[in-house]
Amino acid sequence: MTEGIEEVIRKAWADSCNLDMPGKLQSVAHGLTLWSKDAFEDLGEKIAEIEEVLKEAKRNVGCQANFEESDRLEGILNDLHDKNEAYWFLCSRVFEIKDGDRNTKYFHHMAAQRRSKNYIKGLMNTDGVRLTGNKDIEKIILDFYGSLFAKGATDDTLTEEVLNCVPTLVTEGMNLSLCRAYSEAEIFAALSQMSPYNALIALELFHTMKKRSKGRRGSIAMKLDMSKAYDKVEWDFLRRLLTKLGFAGAWVDTIMAFVTTVRYSFIINGIPSDPLTPSRGLCQGDPISPYIFILVADVLSRMLQVASEKKLIHGARASRNGSEITHLFFADDSLLFTRATRQECSIIVDILNKYEATSGQKINLEKSEVSFSRGVQLPSQITFSSILGMEMVDNHIKYLGLPTIIGRSKKTVFASVKDRILKKIQGWKEKLLSRAGKEILLKSVIQAIPTYLMGMYKFPSSLIREIHAMMARFWWGSNEKGKKIHWKSWDSLCQPKCLGGMGFRDLGIFNEALLGKQLWRLATNEHSLFSRILKAKYYPRTSIFEAALGPISSYSWQSLWGSKALVNEGMLWRVGNGRRINIWNNPWLIDDMSRFATSDNQTNMASTVNELMELDGCGWDVSKVESMFNDRDKQAILAIPISERSPEDTLTWAWSKDGLYSVKTAYILGKSLALDDFERYWVEIWKAKATPKVLHFLWKCCSNSLPIRSLLTHRHITNDPLCPCCETEPKTASHAVVLCPSTRSLRMRSG
Numbered sequence: 234m235t236e237g238i239e240e241v242i243r244k245a246w247a248d249s250c251n252l253d254m255p256g257k258l259q260s261v262a263h264g265l266t267l268w269s270k271d272a273f274e275d276l277g278e279k280i281a282e283i284e285e286v287l288k289e290a291k292r293n294v295g296c297q298a299n300f301e302e303s304d305r306l307e308g309i310l311n312d313l314h315d316k317n318e319a320y321w322f323l324c325s326r327v328f329e330i331k332d333g334d335r336n337t338k339y340f341h342h343m344a345a346q347r348r349s350k351n352y353i354k355g356l357m358n359t360d361g362v363r364l365t366g367n368k369d370i371e372k373i374i375l376d377f378y379g380s381l382f383a384k385g386a387t388d389d390t391l392t393e394e395v396l397n398c399v400p401t402l403v404t405e406g407m408n409l410s411l412c413r414a415y416s417e418a419e420i421f422a423a424l425s426q427m428s429p430y431n432a433l434i435a436l437e438l439f440h441t442m443k444k445r446s447k448g449r450r451g452s453i454a455m456k457l458d459m460s461k462a463y464d465k466v467e468w469d470f471l472r473r474l475l476t477k478l479g480f481a482g483a484w485v486d487t488i489m490a491f492v493t494t495v496r497y498s499f500i501i502n503g504i505p506s507d508p509l510t511p512s513r514g515l516c517q518g519d520p521i522s523p524y525i526f527i528l529v530a531d532v533l534s535r536m537l538q539v540a541s542e543k544k545l546i547h548g549a550r551a552s553r554n555g556s557e558i559t560h561l562f563f564a565d566d567s568l569l570f571t572r573a574t575r576q577e578c579s580i581i582v583d584i585l586n587k588y589e590a591t592s593g594q595k596i597n598l599e600k601s602e603v604s605f606s607r608g609v610q611l612p613s614q615i616t617f618s619s620i621l622g623m624e625m626v627d628n629h630i631k632y633l634g635l636p637t638i639i640g641r642s643k644k645t646v647f648a649s650v651k652d653r654i655l656k657k658i659q660g661w662k663e664k665l666l667s668r669a670g671k672e673i674l675l676k677s678v679i680q681a682i683p684t685y686l687m688g689m690y691k692f693p694s695s696l697i698r699e700i701h702a703m704m705a706r707f708w709w710g711s712n713e714k715g716k717k718i719h720w721k722s723w724d725s726l727c728q729p730k731c732l733g734g735m736g737f738r739d740l741g742i743f744n745e746a747l748l749g750k751q752l753w754r755l756a757t758n759e760h761s762l763f764s765r766i767l768k769a770k771y772y773p774r775t776s777i778f779e780a781a782l783g784p785i786s787s788y789s790w791q792s793l794w795g796s797k798a799l800v801n802e803g804m805l806w807r808v809g810n811g812r813r814i815n816i817w818n819n820p821w822l823i824d825d826m827s828r829f830a831t832s833d834n835q836t837n838m839a840s841t842v843n844e845l846m847e848l849d850g851c852g853w854d855v856s857k858v859e860s861m862f863n864d865r866d867k868q869a870i871l872a873i874p875i876s877e878r879s880p881e882d883t884l885t886w887a888w889s890k891d892g893l894y895s896v897k898t899a900y901i902l903g904k905s906l907a908l909d910d911f912e913r914y915w916v917e918i919w920k921a922k923a924t925p926k927v928l929h930f931l932w933k934c935c936s937n938s939l940p941i942r943s944l945l946t947h948r949h950i951t952n953d954p955l956c957p958c959c960e961t962e963p964k965t966a967s968h969a970v971v972l973c974p975s976t977r978s979l980r981m982r983s984g
Contacts (some may be wrong), residue, residue: 241268254958254975255982278319283310320443353502371506374499381464382497382511385593393469396477398535403479410453411484431563432633432689433751433789434763437770438558439549439571439637440604440787451573451609452549453617455581456629458600462565463522464514466529467593468493474528491521513593523564530562533588537569547572549606553871555769563633571610578620628697635689639788643693646897650683652693654700657682658707667965672735675704680738687740689746691792699740704737718948720938727904730919731911733936739904746899748796752777753894755793756800757884785887800894803885803902808873809880810850812841820887822869828887832862843881845870850879934966943968 245264249257279761287306314619355365356373362820364370395432404413442452471492475485495516515522549560549570561568561772571577574783589595597603603623605614618625628638638644657678666674683700701723710717755764756777771790772780778801782794803811805828806814806821814821816839820828837843838861847854852875858867885892890903901908918931933939942964946954958975970976 238268241265255979257692258585259448276313280310280313280317283313294966296596326428333590343602354685365501367504369877371499375503375506375509377495378499378509380515381461382509382510385465385467386468387469388590391587391772392432392473395532395536396473397588398539399474399477399532401479403481408479408484411480427700431561431636432726434551434558434766435568435632436635436689436765436789437560437787437888438549439629439632439790441551442549442584442604443638444607446786451613452551452569452606453573453578453609454569454604454629455569455623456587456602456604456632457569458597459565459567460595460597460600463517463526465593465595466515466526467513467591467641470592471512471525471529474532488525491515491519492525492650494652504636526564527562529592529594530565530567532592533561533567533584535559536584536588540584546577551766552770554773555766558766566633568632569624573605573617575614575616575620582621599885600624604629615672628632634685636862639690644696647686647690647692647696650686651696651699651703654703658703661707667926668929671708672929675708675737679704679707679855680740680743683740684747686746688751689789689792690786691748691795692740692744694741697744697822700740715964718940720933720935720940725936728904729911730910732906733912733915735932740901742903743896745796745799748792749800749899750894751895752793752796752800754802754885756804759892778829799899799903803886803894803899805885807883807885809876809882811844811882813843813882816840816842816845822866824865824869826865830866832866835861847873851877853874875935881938934970939968939969940968941966955971 241264242261245261246257249260283306287303287310288301312342337774353370355363356370358373359376364373371642402772419526439454442454467488472485472489475488476482480488492515493512497509497511499509502807509802515525537546537560541557543546545561545932546556550557555926558570559568567779568735569581571581585596600625602625603618604626605617609617614625622905631637631899638645661674686692689728705719706716706725708721723737724739725733726735727737727739730736754761758764759768765792768777771783771786780794782791801820804820805823806819808814808821816830817834817836821842822830838856843850846852846860853871853873855871862870883892886894886898888898890897902945914935918935919928921928921931923931937944940953942955942956946963954963956962956968959973962968962971962972
């Protein structure tokens with residue numbers, strides 16, 4: 234509390250002892266108004282004066298005393314900005330309530346302080362001389378980036394040899410489609426195709442190399458680091474590549490116009506530099522650049538594929554009968570696999586050298602890594618790493634942000650997620666955030682941090698509880714004395730708003746729903762590379778839903794396998810020809826009671842649905858159905874239409890209208906939420922045309938979360954549950970807000 238304000242309140246209250254409650258409040262308000270005029274008078278001028286003094290002090294930072302003076306002035310300036318923030322927050326409370334929290338000078342000041350730390354005081358030139366002048370710094374930066382974006386020497390013969398590995402893939406029909414105007418649906422479809430399959434495949438390969446590989450021929454994994462990947466793409470190579478792929482000339486000209494008309498300017502200590510015109514490279518931040526870079530990287534992929542087809546190199550396998558993988562690319566992250574032999578290492582080096590010489594790409598060997606499977610002896614590892622020119626490591630710690638090797642201590646592996654969440658929460662100034670602001674930050678920032686990892690791995694339940702506890706402490710608040718009272722459990726806050734909660738995610742169930750999405754992709758895209766690799770390794774003779782966990786399995790497979798129960802609960806087989814559907818074990822009936830057959834198992838008479846159909850497959854064998862099933866099952870079976878086209882049976886998601894798996898519906902299923910049983914008043918509260926603060930106050934009232942005497946007595950914080958105003962009834966939420974005579978009188982007086 235600001236110094237002197239307590240005395241102002243006490244004096245105003247004492248002077249109005251003969252007045253009623255509204256009169257006392259009015260007297261206190263008048264006293265605070267007079268005090269604020271004195272306390273906040275000329276605050277803007279004081280801030281401006283301190284800022285000028287601080288700027289002067291920072292210009293003369295030659296001795297320790299000036300540093301100490303700068304720190305002292307920054308402390309004073311922060312205090313003044315705190316007061317200014319509080320003052321304008323109160324003065325503009327009507328607009329803040331109407332429009333929500335807005336940035337003020339306080340936040341701009343903090344941002345300015347961060348920017349001041351990014352000031353470039355000097356740079357070393359190519360001769361090793363440190364220069365401090367602004368023009369000298371600008372020249373060093375422009376010279377560096379000028380050489381980076383300068384066109385390199387190319388060999389037309391070598392370029393032709395490299396591009397011979399690239400087939401012509403774009404047809405005339407494709408070119409007509411490309412030259413047409415694109416639609417929003419096409420953009421959405423392109424984005425929806427992005428998936429983390431590469432990461433999961435890599436995890437299985439690493440697991441096999443380190444845990445299961447015992448053959449005489451070992452395997453090598455190379456993780457390449459491309460130096461300034463986007464900045465070094467040669468434009469001539471790109472044009473020739475697009476032409477070789479078969480793109481129409483007009484389309485190629487359009488793309489090259491996007492690429493080659495770029496100009497760069499650098500902000501150096503707040504001042505724009507002279508423009509720089511590049512002669513190679515892709516503009517980072519341009520939406521089309523990642524797609525162009527993928528086409529460039531595909532050249533290396535084709536070169537490796539041709540070498541594999543000629544049996545010059547051999548990739549790694551996740552299982553004995555699994556597909557052979559020579560490389561995995563995701564944007565500029567590259568993984569290469571080959572056998573641990575001198576010959577194959579030399580071929581890999583030759584391919585990389587040719588790719589570098591033609592495309593402009595440069596592999597940073599100092600940051601690239603090579604690891605080996607268990608069967609490769611240490612002397613051989615040293616030899617092979619020397620041929621490749623890469624650093625030898627036991628394990629690649631991460632690939633695409635995922636830990637590649639998971640040991641026994643799962644909590645230690647995922648501790649970084651907890652640390653990131655903790656740093657985020659600690660970085661927010663809790664006292665400046667309203668309840669609505671906290672809700673938005675928790676939902677949009679904190680809950681999003683672990684989402685990517687949760688789509689690959691099952692988080693330990695202890696870690697989930699710790700993250701929930703951190704979120705709860707931030708939601709309810711804390712101070713130097715410790716955490717504040719948590720009026721509702723976190724589980725109740727994770728209920729939907731229509732059921733009285735706040736709609737926060739239960740991260741444990743959300744984790745299962747995300748993993749279920751990967752499992753669903755395995756079940757419905759059986760011909761994908763990811764599905765073929767896992768099927769060959771873990772369930773070669775069964776379906777994924779009948780697969781066993783196995784004694785030696787990767788943690789990623791264990792995580793996916795653990796989500797089977799949730800997926801099984803929500804899936805439904807759509808009957809086609811009936812050959813893939815097991816009558817007794819698969820869900821295929823549409824009924825309010827169950828999706829499984831409830832009759833006694835009669836496998837000896839029929840095991841798959843097609844055995845219940847007529848021989849021509851055009852209808853049900855009614856006599857057989859009536860003899861095998863009870864009345865409920867008979868009615869459900871005969872209600873299913875049979876197509877004369879005899880299509881394949883398809884797996885659908887029973888909880889969505891389009892039959893496709895969604896994390897949202899899986900989460901609802903995992904939480905066992907009865908959304909049809911919601912209380913109408915919760916919906917009315919959150920739909921009310923009021924400010925977020927008012928809505929949250931109403932939620933507190935209706936959820937019994939206000940710090941009132943009845944609750945304080947229940948928690949043994951106070952012994953007197955009676956209302957201090959009327960002293961006749963316990964002070965409950967309804968009494969405090971509606972029923973208390975003092976409250977009613979105050980409402981009447983306020984109009």
